[in-house]
Amino acid sequence: MAPENSKEGSKEESSRFYDPHLSEPKWQEYWEKEGIGRFEPNSDRRIFSIDTPPPTVSGTMHMGHAFAYTQMDIIARYHIMKGENVFYPFGFDDNGLATERFVENKIGRRSTEMPRTEFVKTCLRETEDAEKLLKKSWQSLGLACDWTLNYRTIDEHCRRVSQRSFIELYNMGREYRKNSPTLWCPECRTAIAQVELTDKETESQFSEILFELEDGEKIHISTTRPEFLPACVAIFVNPEDSRHSALIGKKAKVPLFGYSVPIIGDAKADPEKGTGIVMCCTFGDQTDIEWWKKYELPLKIAINKDGTMSELAGVYKGLAIKEARKKIAEDLASNNLLVSQTPMKHTVNVHERCGTEIEFLVTEQWFVKYLDMKEQFIDAGRKILWHPEHMRASYENWINGLQWDWCISRQRYYGVPFPLWYCKKCGEIIIAEDKQLPVDPTESMPEKPCPKCGSAEFEPERDVFDTWATSSLTPEIMLKWKEDSSFFKKMYPMSLRAQGHDIINFWAFNTIVKGTLHTNEVPWIEIMINGWALDEHGRKMAKSKGNGIEPAEMMQKYSADALRFWAASAKLGDDICFSEKEFTVASRLMNKLWNASKFCIQHIAGYSPEKPQDFETIDAWLLSKLNCLVKACMAAFDNYDFVRVRLDAENFFWHEFCDEYLEMVKDRIYNPGSYTASEINSAKYAIYTAMLTMLKLFAPIMPHITEEIFSLHYSEKENARSIHAAGWPSADEKLISPDAEELGGIAIELVSEIRKFKSSKGMSLKTEISKLAVECDEAMQGKIRKVEQQIKATGKVKEISFEQNDGQLNQALAAKVKIEV
RNA sequence: GGGCUCGUGGUUUAGUGGUUAUAACGCUGCCUUUACAUGGCAGAUGUCGCCGGUUCGAAUCCGGCCGGGCCCACCA
Numbered sequence A: 001m002a003p004e005n006s007k008e009g010s011k012e013e014s015s016r017f018y019d020p021h022l023s024e025p026k027w028q029e030y031w032e033k034e035g036i037g038r039f040e041p042n043s044d045r046r047i048f049s050i051d052t053p054p055p056t057v058s059g060t061m062h063m064g065h066a067f068a069y070t071q072m073d074i075i076a077r078y079h080i081m082k083g084e085n086v087f088y089p090f091g092f093d094d095n096g097l098a099t100e101r102f103v104e105n106k107i108g109r110r111s112t113e114m115p116r117t118e119f120v121k122t123c124l125r126e127t128e129d130a131e132k133l134l135k136k137s138w139q140s141l142g143l144a145c146d147w148t149l150n151y152r153t154i155d156e157h158c159r160r161v162s163q164r165s166f167i168e169l170y171n172m173g174r175e176y177r178k179n180s181p182t183l184w185c186p187e188c189r190t191a192i193a194q195v196e197l198t199d200k201e202t203e204s205q206f207s208e209i210l211f212e213l214e215d216g217e218k219i220h221i222s223t224t225r226p227e228f229l230p231a232c233v234a235i236f237v238n239p240e241d242s243r244h245s246a247l248i249g250k251k252a253k254v255p256l257f258g259y260s261v262p263i264i265g266d267a268k269a270d271p272e273k274g275t276g277i278v279m280c281c282t283f284g285d286q287t288d289i290e291w292w293k294k295y296e297l298p299l300k301i302a303i304n305k306d307g308t309m310s311e312l313a314g315v316y317k318g319l320a321i322k323e324a325r326k327k328i329a330e331d332l333a334s335n336n337l338l339v340s341q342t343p344m345k346h347t348v349n350v351h352e353r354c355g356t357e358i359e360f361l362v363t364e365q366w367f368v369k370y371l372d373m374k375e376q377f378i379d380a381g382r383k384i385l386w387h388p389e390h391m392r393a394s395y396e397n398w399i400n401g402l403q404w405d406w407c408i409s410r411q412r413y414y415g416v417p418f419p420l421w422y423c424k425k426c427g428e429i430i431i432a433e434d435k436q437l438p439v440d441p442t443e444s445m446p447e448k449p450c451p452k453c454g455s456a457e458f459e460p461e462r463d464v465f466d467t468w469a470t471s472s473l474t475p476e477i478m479l480k481w482k483e484d485s486s487f488f489k490k491m492y493p494m495s496l497r498a499q500g501h502d503i504i505n506f507w508a509f510n511t512i513v514k515g516t517l518h519t520n521e522v523p524w525i526e527i528m529i530n531g532w533a534l535d536e537h538g539r540k541m542a543k544s545k546g547n548g549i550e551p552a553e554m555m556q557k558y559s560a561d562a563l564r565f566w567a568a569s570a571k572l573g574d575d576i577c578f579s580e581k582e583f584t585v586a587s588r589l590m591n592k593l594w595n596a597s598k599f600c601i602q603h604i605a606g607y608s609p610e611k612p613q614d615f616e617t618i619d620a621w622l623l624s625k626l627n628c629l630v631k632a633c634m635a636a637f638d639n640y641d642f643v644r645v646r647l648d649a650e651n652f653f654w655h656e657f658c659d660e661y662l663e664m665v666k667d668r669i670y671n672p673g674s675y676t677a678s679e680i681n682s683a684k685y686a687i688y689t690a691m692l693t694m695l696k697l698f699a700p701i702m703p704h705i706t707e708e709i710f711s712l713h714y715s716e717k718e719n720a721r722s723i724h725a726a727g728w729p730s731a732d733e734k735l736i737s738p739d740a741e742e743l744g745g746i747a748i749e750l751v752s753e754i755r756k757f758k759s760s761k762g763m764s765l766k767t768e769i770s771k772l773a774v775e776c777d778e779a780m781q782g783k784i785r786k787v788e789q790q791i792k793a794t795g796k797v798k799e800i801s802f803e804q805n806d807g808q809l810n811q812a813l814a815a816k817v818k819i820e821v
Numbered sequence B: 001g002g003g004c005u006c007g008u009g010g011u012u013u014a015g016u017g018g019u020u021a022u023a024a025c026g027c028u029g030c031c032u033u034u035a036c037a038u039g040g041c042a043g044a045u046g047u048c049g050c051c052g053g054u055u056c057g058a059a060u061c062c063g064g065c066c067g068g069g070c071c072c073a074c075c076a
Helices: A020-034 A063-081 A097-107 A116-139 A156-171 A226-231 A286-294 A311-316 A321-334 A371-383 A391-401 A467-471 A474-478 A485-491 A501-519 A551-557 A560-567 A580-603 A617-638 A642-670 A677-698 A703-713 A738-760 A778-786 A788-795
Strands: A047-051 A085-087 A175-185 A197-213 A218-223 A232-237 A251-253 A260-265 A277-281 A338-351 A359-368 A385-387 A420-423 A429-431 A458-460 A494-500 A524-530 A771-776 A800-804 A816-820
Touching: A020 A560, A020 A703, A047 A063, A047 A474, A047 A485, A063 A085, A063 A494, A063 A524, A063 A551, A063 A560, A063 A642, A097 A116, A156 A175, A156 A429, A156 A467, A156 A474, A156 A501, A197 A226, A197 A321, A218 A277, A226 A232, A226 A277, A226 A311, A226 A321, A232 A286, A277 A286, A286 A359, A311 A321, A321 A338, A371 A391, A371 A501, A385 A391, A391 A501, A467 A501, A474 A501, A494 A501, A501 A524, A551 A560, A551 A580, A560 A580, A560 A703, A580 A642, A580 A677, A580 A703, A617 A642, A617 A677, A617 A738, A642 A677, A642 A738, A642 A788, A677 A703, A738 A771, A738 A778, A738 A788, A738 A816, A771 A778, A778 A788, A778 A800, A788 A800
Parallel strands: A047 A085, A047 A494, A232 A260, A385 A524, A494 A524, A771 A800
Antiparallel strands: A175 A359, A197 A218, A197 A251, A197 A338, A232 A277, A251 A260, A420 A429, A420 A458, A771 A816
8 A cells, every 4th residue: 555645635635845855755665665666586577687786885875876876776767667577686795895994993893803704794793784774875865676685795695606606717727826926005915906006196206326337337227216226136228229238248236235137138128218227126017027027037025015125125124115215315325326316206006995006026816817818808898788888998998908817815804715725735725615605714624635635734725805806796696696597597697787987997897707707698788887976066076075965965955856866967977067956956847746747636636537539739739749758768768868868858848748738728627618528538638648657757767756746646547556667658659740749839839929929018928919910821820720729718819810921921930920919 | 108088158958960059057027827936928148169171051970189087008
C-alpha cells in the first residue's frame, strides 16, 4: 500500500505548495520497502545490470558523489520504467588506506597494534555503522538501487574473490615476483603502481658539478639531484656531440666520494640539456634504469626505503634526501667542485595520495604481467560502447603510455593478504588451497608440506594487494564468479559500468584487465563516464580550499529533486559548475508541476480515461507534439542524453502545455455547457494523457515529486503502485499529425497577436476584443475557421472577420491582423 | 611534446550546413486572468573566439591561430 499523504486535506484539495521534506523521505522508504525496481533473478524480462562505483568508506557524501550517482540513477530509473529487470547493487569500498585511517581514528588505536585478522574484523564492525549513515546519505538522493545486493570490498566474499583472482592469474603465469627497480613512496613506505603517480611542479636547483678525469681533465655535469653522487655508476655523453665524444672510454672520478666510473656514449644523452654530460645513478629516473640494464652497470643503493641516505652515502648516512641534497651541495661548493647553481622549476612525479616525490628502489614485488597485452586491452575498449565516445581516447592514450607491469603488492598492513607462503628451506612458493580462502597467511599455514623439499616450515607473504586489485573485480564480486556459475554466465558481461573520467586509468582499465584475463571477454557492454562537480567559478571543490558545498545542505534548503535537476543539466562526461540558480529553477518547475497537475485533476475528477474517436483540433495539436516529444526523449535516453530530455520536457510542459494549451482549453473546462460531450471528452483525454506522460518523462530525473503527484491522481486509475512501475510511455505514431500541428500553430500565432496588441496598449489580457479582422488568402481562412472558437475564447474576441489579401503578409502567419477593442 | 575537450547576448546554455540563431537566469514595461505572482504577456541585449578555405549558402565542414580545461609523456 502507498503511504497516506500526510498533508491535511483530501486528494482533491491538495495543498498549494508541495513540501519535499515530507514527501521525499516518505517515498524513499516506500521504494525500499516495496522493492520498486528490485532485481528478480528468476524473471525472464530483459536484464539491465549496472556496475556501480562503491564509494570509499571514510568521509561523507560530497557534491561530486551526489552529481555522479544522480546521473547514473537517472539512467537506471529509465530502464526500470521501461520494465527491464534491473540489477542495480550498491557497494562500499572499505579496504583502502582511507578506511584504515578512518577506523584507526574511530577506535583510537593503530592497525599495527593488533593481528591483521583482528583489524579486519574491527573494520568490518566499525564500518558497518558508518555504512548505515552513508546509506542514508545516498538514499536521500532518491537512488533506486537495490540495497539487498550490497557488498563491501573487505567482506569475506570480496576477499575470497580477490584471492581467487590472484591464484588464477598465478596459475596462468600472469603473476610474477621480481626483485627489480620499482616505484616507491618513501612517505608511505610501499611500492606503488604507475597509475598512482601524478605531476607536481617543484622549485629546484640545477647544479653544475666538476668531475675530474683520471688524466686530470675536468668536465662539468648537470644534475638536480647531487645527493645521488654516491650512487653514480657511469657518465653519459651523446656520441654525436663533438664537444664531448672524445671523453668516451675514459674514466671520471666522482667528487667527494673519489671512486671512478666509466664514460659511455649513448644516443639518449641529450646534448641540449645542461652541459650535455649526464651522470647515471641507481636510480634517479627511468633512463638510469634503462642504462643500468643495457650496460650491466653495478647497483649502488644510496637511498633507504624510508627516504634517508644509506651506508653508501658515508658521512651523509641517515640524512633525509633533501637534507643530503643541501649538505652535499654545500660541501661541493666549499671544495670548489660546484661550478654553478641555478634555481629552476621542473615537474616531478609524486605519489598522488601523499604528494611525496617518488623514488626508484630495488625491492621484491609481485606484478601482473600485462605489458604484452596492450593490443588486447585496446581491442577490449573498442568492443565497449563509451558514453561519451571520446572518453575511449583517454583509455587508449593511457594504455599506449604504459611502461610498467602492474605492481600489485603493497608493503602495507591492512588490505587483502596474498594467499601464499614461501618454503623456509627451498624458497618454493606455496599457494593456498581454494577451500582455505579467504586466508591470511600470517594466521594459517599450508595444508601440506612443501611439494619440492618436504619441509613443513613456511614464511608467510606479509604484503597486501593494491586496493585496485580488488576493486577491479566488482563485476566478478557482484556476479558470484566461481561461486554460482550459472548466475555468472547469465549475467556476464554486465550492461553498464558507471564511473568518473578521473579513474578511467584506474578502475575502468583495471577492471577490463581482470575481465580480459579471467573471462576473455569485456566486463560490460557499455560504459558511462561522468564529469566532476566544480564550484561556481569552475574550480575543483576541496576541503582545503573551503569551497565545498554540502549536498545535504542543498537538499535541506531545496530538495533532492532540485539537486537531481541540477545534476541533469550537465551532459554526460562534462564537468558541472555549482549553480544555485539551477536549484531555484528546479523548485519553480516543481511548483509548476504541482499546480498544473492539481488544475488538471480537479477538472477531470472521476474521469476514466477513454480514447476518443476524434480529437478537437487543439487537442490533436497537443497530442501530436506530445508524441513527438516521447519519441525524442526515448531516443535521447537510449543515448544517455538526459540533458536533452530535461530541456525538451521542461519546454514542452511549461510553454506548450501550460502557457498555450491549458489557456486554450480553459473555456471548455469552465463552460462545459457550451460544448458537446465529445468535445469535452477530447479535452479530458488530452489533459489526462499529456499530464501523465509528462510526469513519466520527468520521473527518472525528479522521482519524488512525480511519484507524489502520481500517487494522488493516477495510481488508482493506472493500477500501479508507483510511477516507476507504471511503464514508460510509448509514442503513438497515429497521433503525430503535421496538419494538426499547423492548425495549432496558427491558433497560437493569432492569440499571440492579440496578446501583443493588449500588451502594447497596457491592457489586461482579460480585455474583450470586439473584432479581429484577418487579411489572408482563402486557404488560410479555412484553416483559421477550424480554430476560430479557440482563438475567440482564449483571446476574448467577439468576432473574427476575413478580408481577401494577395499582397505582403506576416511571414509566420501568412496573414495580417487588425484589432478593434 | 602527444592525446582529448571547450570557446554562441551580462551569466549558464541549445543548436553539426538551409529562410529572421534556442532557451533559462538577470534586465525593462505591462497584466492582482477562478492551477501557479515560485505566475502571465510583451520588450531590449549576440561581429556564434580570430583568420583563411570548401559551398549557391557556414555557428555548424576543412586548415591555421588565440584562449580555457583535463589526461599522458618528459622532468640532467
